[in-house]
Amino acid sequence: MYTPPATSDQAVPRRARRKQARPGELLDAALDLFVEKGFAATRVEEVAHHAGVSKGTLFLYFSSKEELFKAVVRHNLSGQFPQWNAQLEKFAGSTPDMLRSLLSVWWDTVGNTKASGLTKLILSEAGNFPEIAAFYQQEVIQPGNALIRRVLQRGMDRGEFRPMDLEYAVYSVLAPMIFLMMWKHSLGACPCLDGAQQLDPARYIAHQTETLLNGLCQPAQTQATTRKPPKK
């Protein structure tokens, strides 16, 4: 491994530099393995070895396997909310466009990264690790919920969205995304699928978004059945 010569003010001893790099290396290795094998099936020793250190070293930085996992979640998911929120604050366009943007950004920063595997992992193993489930609930689900809710509220406030039961409307946005993550990391990853059955995430998201905004029905039809009929 190449070690650049120490120069002037950034002359950090090799040992110290490693010390700073360790947590990150461990988190990366942990993310890979947790996503690949799940929480229970991932051995801490393997994580350590993937990061190029020994078992004991891992425990120098993370006091337990659960703490390691929480750190992975924080590093890859919850830590991002501030900037997501900030981006939304600045958004100036229509709320439908805002929603499109939200889902597109989500895809780039979560859905299309290894981080998506964490959600699959949580949903798969929540039952056996209540503490982790609670943590995820708090650190990811609730902020995510709030974020979506703000978008929907904005749409209603501006008269772009029809009045809705926010509590449940949130799931109309959430569910397709969660489904996509589950799918990608379960049946979607199955070699059994021939190409025709593969899901193209970009198209999937685009389609979901438009259906979500406009529904399946022809405008007229819709009115007939589920809304007040037009005045005769």
Next chain:
Amino acid sequence: MYTPPATSDQAVPRRARRKQARPGELLDAALDLFVEKGFAATRVEEVAHHAGVSKGTLFLYFSSKEELFKAVVRHNLSGQFPQWNAQLEKFAGSTPDMLRSLLSVWWDTVGNTKASGLTKLILSEAGNFPEIAAFYQQEVIQPGNALIRRVLQRGMDRGEFRPMDLEYAVYSVLAPMIFLMMWKHSLGACPCLDGAQQLDPARYIAHQTETLLNGLCQPAQTQATTRKPPKK
């Protein structure tokens, strides 16, 4: 212990009947426990005890825990698709109502039964059991897909639904249902959720269905951006 001689076809000696019934009892017990605790956290001993036999006996019928798991899945996937298909054939109302009916029936016969736990289980463990994943694809996902597709096609044919990319539209129906099953059996079952965050399945389905049919947008807004405006 007295064992009466076998007489008619329904008079199987108790001993023998038990013997024949064993695998089934084991599969039932295994289904319950796998659904409740997941694959890794379920102990074969517990399965055996729930079925009223000893650990050793279980291995007489299933050569390993993995084989038991596969058998459980196979045994519980006796598709009800034929009858669902038949019901849909006979349906006479509008297609939106047909979709509402489909999802409602689905909830009663799948979503609200142990089968939903099985789906959660399969999606969670698919990564470790590619065989199972393929099997589930073929036995459940594809027929389900076809069924949904037929409904959507009918809607388009009758001019009730707008034209759509069927391939992906199917997921607009599938995703919310899959999500509901996963949620019910993971975070939804987590004691960390306070009552306010609990999901009421009936309301969830009702909400999803209507959003699916009509979208989030105000008709006017919608038309402005994505549809032809209604005649004034």
Next chain:
Amino acid sequence: MYTPPATSDQAVPRRARRKQARPGELLDAALDLFVEKGFAATRVEEVAHHAGVSKGTLFLYFSSKEELFKAVVRHNLSGQFPQWNAQLEKFAGSTPDMLRSLLSVWWDTVGNTKASGLTKLILSEAGNFPEIAAFYQQEVIQPGNALIRRVLQRGMDRGEFRPMDLEYAVYSVLAPMIFLMMWKHSLGACPCLDGAQQLDPARYIAHQTETLLNGLCQPAQTQATTRKPPKK
């Protein structure tokens, strides 16, 4: 290992007979090792191997190392209280003789056996294993205390012993015995002691008993300093 042929009514299959013998064999091995090396330093695997079984087998009979230890204490100490109590009930002689008998029996059944090492172990490691300390307190110390107290009370009731503060008088009996056990298993076991310094337990007990009963002082002297002076 010789296995006697199974005969008539005692024909227990070898496996079953082992099953019955196991707990005892494990308890014996555990007693030896706990006494020799202490609680913390004794490895359960070693106990198992000494008993001729594997690590896993030990946990079939004792759910944890602590439970194993408690079982050892029950088997070797607390279990004996009923018969000790019974013996004292029947005792007909003077209370001084009763005390002599008590200490002599104690020596034969505890002090002079490996069980004495358990007390040393507890006193040594109580600080690190509070649960064990509490257990010992309850199962051994309190019954022992009560037993001694009954003897002293009897002596007072019959006018053989002078009035005393029972609470603390108990320790006058207890302390020398505890000391003996500690000594035997610590400095007394040290090869550094030449013969002259060795403690002969029988003589030690005899001496302690008589000193306890009669004190160090000449009868007259005693009265002069610590009791009401004789009438002039």
Next chain:
Amino acid sequence: MYTPPATSDQAVPRRARRKQARPGELLDAALDLFVEKGFAATRVEEVAHHAGVSKGTLFLYFSSKEELFKAVVRHNLSGQFPQWNAQLEKFAGSTPDMLRSLLSVWWDTVGNTKASGLTKLILSEAGNFPEIAAFYQQEVIQPGNALIRRVLQRGMDRGEFRPMDLEYAVYSVLAPMIFLMMWKHSLGACPCLDGAQQLDPARYIAHQTETLLNGLCQPAQTQATTRKPPKK
């Protein structure tokens, strides 16, 4: 950091003084922790931190945990026997009072100080450190023995104590004190004891002393059974 030049013998530069003081600080910290938690349960890192140095530094001064332990014992056994002996030489009162004084002084200078914890520690760990055991024998037990013996001999010489087997009589004085130290640092410190069971050292010592001097029996009774009957 400024380091003043060394001037007089008491002006050791701070750095250097710290350096010289290190081993002592480590020994002090180690004594505290060993006494509090025992040998096995004390972590060298904790000792180092208590002494204000790093783990590595500790190993600069003591080649292993065991060597540290031995050093702790050796360092804290600078016997106070000379002054105790001197005090006893000067004692002018009755020998019973002398014994009372001895035990009272012992309590103030040993029993009630950290030294009692050291004794507990040594007795607890003697089995694993024969060297320490021998050392303690020589440095503490033997001088202590001699001291007690001189008191008892004086009592016999002056006709205050009855004739006795000195070899064993010594233990009548020693045992209660050793017991008290063990108790204080094991079960006595256990939170499992409710207040009623706590031992008040002063009362314990007072009680032991008087019982030791006078025995349990009524003067008359005593004589009847174990001594020559008083002349009628």
Next chain:
DNA sequence: GATGAATGAGGATTCATTCAT
């Protein structure tokens, strides 16, 4: 000398699987 990052042997406990009865 001092530091503290890194190591890795060690130990309690679990559980799928085997096999003598």
Next chain:
DNA sequence: CATGAATGAATCCTCATTCAT
């Protein structure tokens, strides 16, 4: 066939000790 006693590999975590800086 059925049993359940026995096994031992597997896993998380601790901590004395080393050594590069």
